[in-house]
Amino acid sequence: TQLLEQSPQFLSIQEGENLTVYCNSSSVFSSLQWYRQEPGEGPVLLVTVVTGGEVKKLKRLTFQFGDARKDSSLHITAAQPGDTGLYLCAGVARGSTLGRLYFGRGTQLTVWP
Amino acid sequence: DTAVSQTPKYLVTQMGNDKSIKCEQNLGHDTMYWYKQDSKKFLKIMFSYNNKELIINETVPNRFSPKSPDKAHLNLHINSLELGDSAVYFCASSRVVGLNTEAFFGQGTRLTVV
Numbered sequence: 689t690q691l692l693e694q695s696p697q698f699l700s701i702q703e704g705e706n707l708t709v710y711c712n713s714s715s716v717f718s719s720l721q722w723y724r725q726e727p728g729e730g731p732v733l734l735v736t737v738v739t740g741g742e743v744k745k746l747k748r749l750t751f752q753f754g755d756a757r758k759d760s761s762l763h764i765t766a767a768q769p770g771d772t773g774l775y776l777c778a779g780v781a782r783g784s785t786l787g788r789l790y791f792g793r794g795t796q797l798t799v800w801p
Numbered sequence: 802d803t804a805v806s807q808t809p810k811y812l813v814t815q816m817g818n819d820k821s822i823k824c825e826q827n828l829g830h831d832t833m834y835w836y837k838q839d840s841k842k843f844l845k846i847m848f849s850y851n852n853k854e855l856i857i858n859e860t861v862p863n864r865f866s867p868k869s870p871d872k873a874h875l876n877l878h879i880n881s882l883e884l885g886d887s888a889v890y891f892c893a894s895s896r897v898v899g900l901n902t903e904a905f906f907g908q909g910t911r912l913t914v915v
Contacts, residue, residue: 718900718901719900719901719902721901721903721904723904725842728908728909729908729909730805730891730893730906730907730908730909731844731891731904731906732906733903733904733905736898736901736903738899738900738901774842776844778904780900780901780902788846788849788857788902789834789846789895789902789904790846791836791843791844791845791846793841793842793843794842794843794844796842
């Protein structure tokens, strides 16, 4: 059973376009995180959202946590080739073992110059 | 001054062999993990240790045995390697902030079983 569903699985866009990646679940999460992974490297934490409805901005990246704490989205404005990578959402489900971090299957983003 | 370091980065070995991957973290975190990332990039947790004690043990063949000599180290030993074990294995450590767990990953070990 996949606790976190990410969509789309693949995204290929031109430089300058905007995009949104979604992370959905039927479970409530204490918090959700977004990681970015580049080829040959481990995932790197971008942001953590903890409060339902919370919006966080990181330069051109905007992260939102759903009001019910079951979903999150990542929006990138004016994408650049340097944004290329695998974006993973992850979270600790409410009531699960502390430290039990579930990952989504990821969205592979390619931004062409 | 690498935060989470694992060795080796690449490992090519024959079926049936036994191999180990080592991991060390200098972040002072209490919890460490092993994750397996398959060819479709799905990151699946295998084990988690908290202060040298095993707290998460997913459905992993018992050919895989983690060992944590101290809270800064978590090694993974694999017996009788099979073709299906080929994957990238990531070590991670985490800190707990309130109800939130934030993970820090090593660079991964690409294991190829031939």
